[in-house]
Amino acid sequence: MKKGLMPTRRLLLGGAAALWPTLAFGQTAPRRQQERDPTPPPVVFVHGNGDSSALWINNIWRFEANGYKRNQLFAVDLPYPNARSDDSKPQPFRSSTEDQMKELAAYVTQVLKATRRRKVALVGSSRGGNAIRSFLKNGGGAEVVSHAVLCGTPNKGIVISDQLLVGSEFNGAFPFLKGLNAGADDLIPGVELMAIRSDKNDKFSQPDGRFIGAPGKPTGVSYDASELRGAKNVILEGLDHREVAFHKLAFAAMYEHIAGKPPASMFIAQEPLPILNGRVTGIAETTYTNLAVAGAEVEIFEVDPKTGDRRSAVALHRKMTGEDGVWGPFVGRSDAYYEFVLRIEGQPTTHTYRSPFLRSSDVIHLRPQPFAKADEGAGAVTIMSRPRGYFGVGRDKFTLDAKVPPGINDGVPGVSIGKLAFEASPVRTVMAVFNNETIPTRTWPAKDGHIVVAEFLN
8 A cells, every 4th residue: 555545444334323433443543633632623514516504404413412512513605505517607696616715715714713723624515525625725725724524525526528517617627626636646734634435326426427417428437436545535335425424424434533533422412492593595596595585484383293283373483584594593392393484575485394403503594495397287296305315215215195206216316305296185294204204294285386395304
């Protein structure tokens, strides 16, 4: 093995509860880690393409459950989270790699000021890792970052091609990734780097172009496209593109890398009366943004866990958002199921049914759910959504109204949404199930502009 290269570690998904402590790999920590600052650095989580800080809720809770103070955990909301089709060409409501790097740099500066620390740790999902690598290599980030963890980031590219995704930041043949990947390795002096990836279940690390709309065409990359040369690479077998950031095994790997010891627990300690909060963000020309929406109305109702019926006709919480888009705070119960109703002028009224919130959080962001072309003529539309992972046929147990919705592919997990249409009446219960998580919903009439989402936490 060449000097400075780290071996790749593998962890099986099967038997995860028994295997998670082996993330320490049974080895004594390197001397450099043993002698570092005994207080772990503040952590900044960086979301992926089209996403928001809301996806990090479970990771934040698990860090808290292992001794991190909430004021040492931060999750950035990059204003325009979607990448340009061609990184070099302006595109409305989308961001370039340069935009993302500068916004991340500014946010890290704010975190350092707030915490009075010299360095932070950065954790990125998918495209968030591109922003981290760019900041470290091109934006002076190496001076203020002690650790970096890239989860499912296409470090080599989704493709390496002069014909597919021309000009994209995700194409290893074009300037952005060519610049990041120049040199003998991907190491950044002074920064402890780690990449977490899947074995063969990341839809964006595939030899075939099926998941980028080019089935049968070679992408020029393989299953290891998310690895970092010379860094510590951890393989979580069976997990998908999103799970390598948000699954409890991914948490265990990133926590150990940053804190220098395995987590004491991967379970989330409940708070009986969690304080819930977040922002309402919107859509600009069919593209989601992380910009605050003023004048949005949010109502919260407690619902029956078996039927989804409201326990009361009067909302437990109601607020019209101001310029900051903040819809809370709301003091809930960690054993209660809630329906969030979001009304924004010009958008469908979105009814989001959620599993119980185990702890307090200020990243419970709300977005409107638009109707799709295929929804025309439906009496009612119900969606089950898994933002922190995909639905794996044969790997996961999932149903909507006791059925597997159409459009969820076999093989490599590649879809995070399932949808069914119903008659407008009678109004009835629709149950959404994902493994051990069950969410009750009620149908609402589509002709009156209502749409329903059951959003899983896991």
